[in-house]
Amino acid sequence: MIIQASINCSFSPTLRGEGGRRLEEGLDKLLRIKMLNSTELRPIPARENPFATFRTDSLAFRFPTGQWSENLKRLAALRYRAAIVGPQGTGKTTLLHELSLKLLDLGFNPVFARANVELVESLLSNIEPNQIILLDSAEQLPRPLWWKLVWRTRGRCGLVVTVHRRCLLPNWVQCNSSPALARYLLRELGLSDLDAATLASAFKRHRGNVRDLFRSLYDDFASGKLT
Amino acid sequence: MIAIDFETKRNAFSSGEKIVGSVRWSELGEPVENIEVRLIWYTQGKGDRDVTIVDQQTLPATAASGQSEFEFTAPVGPYSFSGKLISLIWAIEVIALPRRDSESTNIVIGPGGKEVFIGTSEIT
Numbered sequence: 001m002i003i004q005a006s007i008n009c010s011f012s013p014t015l016r017g018e019g020g021r022r023l024e025e026g027l028d029k030l031l032r033i034k035m036l037n038s039t040e041l042r043p044i045p046a047r048e049n050p051f052a053t054f055r056t057d058s059l060a061f062r063f064p065t066g067q068w069s070e071n072l073k074r075l076a077a078l079r080y081r082a083a084i085v086g087p088q089g090t091g092k093t094t095l096l097h098e099l100s101l102k103l104l105d106l107g108f109n110p111v112f113a114r115a116n117v118e119l120v121e122s123l124l125s126n127i128e129p130n131q132i133i134l135l136d137s138a139e140q141l142p143r144p145l146w147w148k149l150v151w152r153t154r155g156r157c158g159l160v161v162t163v164h165r166r167c168l169l170p171n172w173v174q175c176n177s178s179p180a181l182a183r184y185l186l187r188e189l190g191l192s193d194l195d196a197a198t199l200a201s202a203f204k205r206h207r208g209n210v211r212d213l214f215r216s217l218y219d220d221f222a223s224g225k226l227t
Numbered sequence: 228m229i230a231i232d233f234e235t236k237r238n239a240f241s242s243g244e245k246i247v248g249s250v251r252w253s254e255l256g257e258p259v260e261n262i263e264v265r266l267i268w269y270t271q272g273k274g275d276r277d278v279t280i281v282d283q284q285t286l287p288a289t290a291a292s293g294q295s296e297f298e299f300t301a302p303v304g305p306y307s308f309s310g311k312l313i314s315l316i317w318a319i320e321v322i323a324l325p326r327r328d329s330e331s332t333n334i335v336i337g338p339g340g341k342e343v344f345i346g347t348s349e350i351t
Contacts, residue, residue, distance in 0.1 A: 047309055051273075052272050219273075222311035
C-alpha cells in the first residue's frame with residue numbers, strides 16, 4: 001500500500017539560499033509565549049525551538065526607510081560602492097546576504113567575503129568585470145589593506161562593506177535596532193505575547209544586539225523557562 | 228507540484244531497512260530532464276546548520292508530469308536525535324531539474340524506528 005508521508009518539511013535543506021527555503025509547517029500557527037516557574041519547566045527539542053538558527057536566519061532585513069527598489073536605486077547612484085553601518089546584531093550581514101541575491105538577479109557578479117587578508121589579496125589580484133565585492137566586517141582588515149582595497153577597486157568594481165562606524169565609503173544603510181523592531185521580528189517568527197516590559201528589559205540587557213537576544217531566548221525555550 | 232509517497236504505512240525506519248517510495252510530479256511548467264532523489268540528514272538548533280547528502284538517485288524523466296520509484300537502505304547512523312541544542316533530522320529530498328523545483332519529507336531513522344532524545348526525558 002502506498003501512503004502519503006504525514007510529516008512534511010516544507011523547505012529544501014540542500015537548496016538553502018536558492019529560493020527553496022521556507023519556514024516549517026509548525027511555525028505557521030502563532031505560538032504564545034509564557035514565562036514558567038521552575039516547577040513547570042518543559043524543555044523542548046532543538047528542532048521545535050522557535051529561535052533555531054534556520055528560523056532566525058530566514059528573517060528578512062527590514063530597511064529603516066523605503067523598500068528594496070528605492071534602496072537599490074540609491075546604491076546604484078553610489079556606483080555600488082558604499083557601506084552598511086551599524087552596531088553588532090542589527091542586521092548588517094543579513095542585508096549583505098540579501099543584497100548578494102538581488103545583485104545576481106540584476107546581472108552583476110557579486111562575491112561575498114568575510115574580512116580575511118588572504119581572501120582580500122586574492123580578490124584584488126583577480127578583479128573581474130561586473131564584479132561587486134561584498135565584504136563583511138571590513139574593519140577587521142589591517143588598515144593598509146583596507147585602504148588598498150578601496151583604492152585598487154575604485155573605478156574597477158563595486159565594493160559594499162559592513163562596518164560598525166563610518167568609513168572611507170559613503171553610507172548606504174544605517175542599521176539600528178529597537179524594541180519595536182525586535183517585537184516585529186518575533187511576530188515574523190510566529191511568536192506573540194511576550195510582554196513589552198520583558199522584551200524591553202531583554203533588549204536592554206543585550207544592548208540592542210538582536211542576534212544575542214534571540215540566542216538568549218533560544219536558551220530560555222530550550223530550558224523550558226519560556227513556552 | 229512534487230509529492231513523495233512511501234510504500235510503507237510509516238515514515239520511520241530502523242537501520243538496514245529499505246526505504247521504498249515514489250515521486251509524483253506535475254504542473255512544473257516545463258519538461259523535466261531528471262528527478263534527483265536524495266537521502267539526507269541535516270541539523271537544526273542553535274548555531275550553524277550542517278547538511279549531508281548520504282545517498283542519491285537520479286530518476287529518468289522526460290515530461291512535465293510523471294511518477295517514478297526510488298529505493299534506499301536506511302544507514303547504520305547517525306540516528307535521528309534531539310537534544311536542547313541540536314536535532315539531527317533525516318529527510319528524503321526531491322529536486323526536479325533543470326528548474327530545481329523541490330520538495331522534502333522528514334523521516335526518522337533510529338532504533339525501532341524512533342528518534343533518540345538526549346537529556347530531555349520529559350519530551351513526549
